[in-house]
Amino acid sequence: MRWELSAEQQEFQSVLRDWLARRCPSSRVRAWLDSGDPAEFEQDFAAEGWSAVGSPEALGGQGGDLIELALVAEELGRCAAPSSAWLGSVLAVPVLASTPDVAKELLADNVTTVPVVSCDGPPAGHALVESGHGITGSVRAVLGADRATRLLVPVRNSGFVLVDTESAGVVVRRRQPTDRSRSVADVELAAVQGTAVDAEVGVLADMASRAAVLISADALGVAERLLAMTVEYSLQRKQFGVPIGSFQAVKHAAAEMLVTVEAARSIVYMAAASVQAGHPEAALRAAAAKAQVTARVSALADTALTLHGAIGYTWEHDLQLYFKRAKLTERLFGSPSTWNERIATELALVP
Amino acid sequence: MDFDLTDDQHTIRKAVAELAGKFDDQYWMAKDRDHEFPTEFYDALASGGWLGITTPEEYGGHGFGITEASILIEEVAKSGGGMNAASAIHLSIFGMHPVIVHGSDELKQRTLPRIVNGDLHVCFGVTEPGAGLDTTRITTFAKRDGDHYVVNGRKVWISKAMESEKVLLLTRTTKFEDAAKKTDGLTLFLTDLDRDHVDIRPIPKMGRNAVSSNELFIDDLRIPVEDRVGEEGQGFRYILDGLNPERMLVAAEALGLGRVALDRAVRYGNEREVFGRPIGMNQGLQFPLADSLARLDAAELVLRKATWLYDNGKPCAREANTAKYLCADAGFQAADRALQTHGGMGYSEEYNVARYFREARLLKIAPLSQEMVLNYLGSHVLGLPRSY
Incomplete structure (x- = not known):
């Protein structure tokens, strides 16, 4: 079996990486996090067309898929x-x-629309009910809800309802995770009116797998950055007259980080391709990615911190941005044990 | 707190190390290879009077405690004899405890002096294929017949049965389903392992091959009432008394094995040169060995505390279990790392660490698995619900 990114995908990856290096350096990331307002980044990112990549053209996207x-x-x-x-x-x-039409507004016109599912666990839902007066209920810790213009609300027994955040009865309370590069908010709805959206049965299960893949891919990027920072630091920092990278204990720890990165890459893209293709084991592979990759990357972040010594523990050093991101990623949309539990239920074990 | 050994304990450590040190690597390598009981070693320990270290003086022993016994057995393992050396004498050192505490004077007079002088080899017959560590579920049955009992059943993993004249045998005299409490109705005997009625089959196994591990098929074995230890039906309680000391002794064996493995690894790390310098200079090798030293030292402290508690008549189950857990873990890890330090040579028999590795692995299973220790700590010490 041979599987690799196409020339086009590699080109895309490289152009996006360059663009982000210019437009999203840590100095600007820190400014957005300090102000609590990443709108500048969001608008820039969307205006450049990056948001539309990976979604079907028929829905206003630029094509491409989960890969x-x-x-x-x-x-x-x-x-x-x-x-x-x-x-x-x-x-x-x-x-x-x-x-x-709604999808196009999201992808082409930058009308941010997020599903109202809690990121405390795997996307699941229908906690909200619709009565004659509208939708009522609350969902805690919804990823990106404070950044959204529209909310896509799963409603018990009746698919989804699209709600404007400005509508009467909608309250979005922002919360501050330790990882400031993520934003979450609690959503409360009291007799809110919206537009019904037909969605296929199983769309939430699919959303869970897609979330698992994308969170794992995020972890992979964080891990690559942490490894690069760590290797660079171990070559530059000297103790006892030599770079600390010349000590085997440091070298071997960095080599273990590389093993984590390479394993993560294989798992993530295998899972992405499987979910995209609707492979019979897609959900299993997505769960394996979420459980294995995010747990290993969280441990990798610990190693990165250890190898940086005290400097990595400071606010001034960028390591903290990635460290916290890796830690939240491990729990975002469910902990490794939650996803391992999903895998266990697929195995022939004693219940 | 006083961490010093007493003068007696110092003397014991030194004398045993000296005596056991007379049996070199070649000796143990050959015994293990040939599946041959280390008689010369056993006799040397016996004639030195060491087998009676815990036996009361009135029966020819020294009347020392489990602390001294653990120091003895640690040194024996550490000499390079490992589990072959330890298992050869383990039962003589403390296994007669239920007999000493609960046996009749006649039984003690008849057996203990012969244990001390080495003449009498004994094995411990408790575990069964159908019961595992769920001891009250054993089914080997002793039926009273006049002034005898007639025993039928099966035992498994009986160390040294091939070489033993007698067995400390746990049976049921009331069936599990008829007993008022599940711990009632078990009866203990110290009796002859009559080959006409007990078929002993050694189990082919991974290591510790100088001392056999056996399956016993018991067919109408007649045991005189005089061979019964204490009262009928109380056997489980008698056995229970000896479990904590057994864990401590096994912990000491694991500790000794870990120490000798670590010593060999350090020696090789200093001697062996690759890339123009001793391999012990590589942090990748040096750090695991330093880590093992720290873990063995920590495990030893818990063991010392456990034996001190026992010898002072204080509750010691938590410490005995913890000592077994930590010593077995640290001992195996040290043996594994010693093997790794030796590279390919570690996998050959020539450097002995492969033998230590095989033996150290046993201690994560016997006499009870690490997981059962966690069960004990989890439910009896922490107060969590029993999980099994």
Whole structure:
């Protein structure tokens, strides 16, 4: 078996990486995080057309699929970009397959639309109910809800309803995760009116797999960046008259990080291709990616911090941005044990 | 707190190290290879009076505690004899505890002096294929017949049965389903392993091959009432008394094995040169060995605390279990790292660390698995619900 990115995908990856290096350097990331307002980045990113990559042209996208989305997620992770609005939106797109006009507004006109699912666990839902007066209920920790113009609300027994955040009865309360490059908010709805959206049964299960793949791809990007930073530091920092990278204990730890990165890459793109192709084991592979990659990358972040010594523990050093991102990524949309539990249920074990 | 050994303990450590040190690597390598009981070693320990270290003086022993016994057995393992040396004498050192505490004077007079002088080899017959560590589920049955019992059943993993004259045998005299409590109805005997009624089959195994591990098929074995230890039906309680000391002794064996493996690794790390310098200079090799030293030292402290508690008549189950857990883990890890340090040579028999590795692995399983220790700590110490 041979599987690699096409020439076109490689070209795309390289152009996006260069663009982000110029437009999303850590100095600007820090400014956005300090102000709590990443709108500048979100607008720039959308205006350049990056948001539309990986979504069907019929829905206003530029074509490509989950592989392209994973490439984007990896690059966004690599620079700790404030990407919650993007991730929320690309998870919403498949739900909008029956309403291309709405999808186009999302992808082409930058009307940020996120699904109202809690990122405390795998996307699941229908906690909200619709009565004669509208939709009522609350969902905590919704990724990107504070960045959204529209909310795509899963409603018990009746698909989805599209709600404007400005509508009467909608309250979005922003929360501050330790990883400031992500934004989450609690959403409360009281007798809110919206537009019904037809969605296929199973769209939430598919959303869970797509979220698992994209979070894992983000972790991969973070891991690559942490490894590069660590190797660079170990060559530059001297102790006992030699670069610390000449010590085997440091060298071997860095080599283990590389093993994590390479394993993560194989798992992530295998899972992305499987979910995209609707492979029978797609959900299993996505779960394996979420459980294995994010846990290993979280451990990799610990190693990166250890190898940096005290400097890595400071606010002034960029390591903290990636470290915190890796830690939240491990838990975002469910912890490794939650996803391992999904894998376990697929195996022939005693219940 | 006083961490010093007593004068007696110092003397014991030194004398045993000296005596056991007379049996070199070649000796143990050959015994292990040939599946041959280390009689010369056993006799040397016996004639030095060491087998009676814990036996009361009135029966010819020294009456020392488990602390001294653990120091003895640690040194024996550490001499390079490993588990072959330790298992050859393990039962003599402390296995007669239930007999000493609960046996009749006549039984003790008849057996203990012969244990001490080395004449009498004994094995411990508790575990069964159908029961595992769920000891109350054993089914080997002793049926009373006049002034005898007639025993039928099966035992498995009986160390040294091939070489033993007698067996400390746990049976049921009331069936599990008829017993008021599941721990009732078990009876202990110290009796002859009559080959006409007990078929002993050694189990081919991974290591510790100088001392056999066996399956026993018991067919109408007649045991005189005089061979019963204590009262009928109380056997489980008698056995229970000896479990914590057994864990401590096994911990000491694992510790000794870890120490000798680490010593060999350090020696090789200093001697062997690759890329123009000793391989021990590589942090990739040096750090794991330093880490093992720290872990063995920590495990030893828990063991010392456990034996001190026991000898002072204080509760010690938590410490005994912890010592077994940590010593087995640290000992195996040290043996594994010693093998790794030796590279390809570690995999050959020539450097002995492969033998230590095989033996150290046993201690993560016997006499109870690491997981069962965690079960004990989890439910009995932490108070979590019993998980099994």
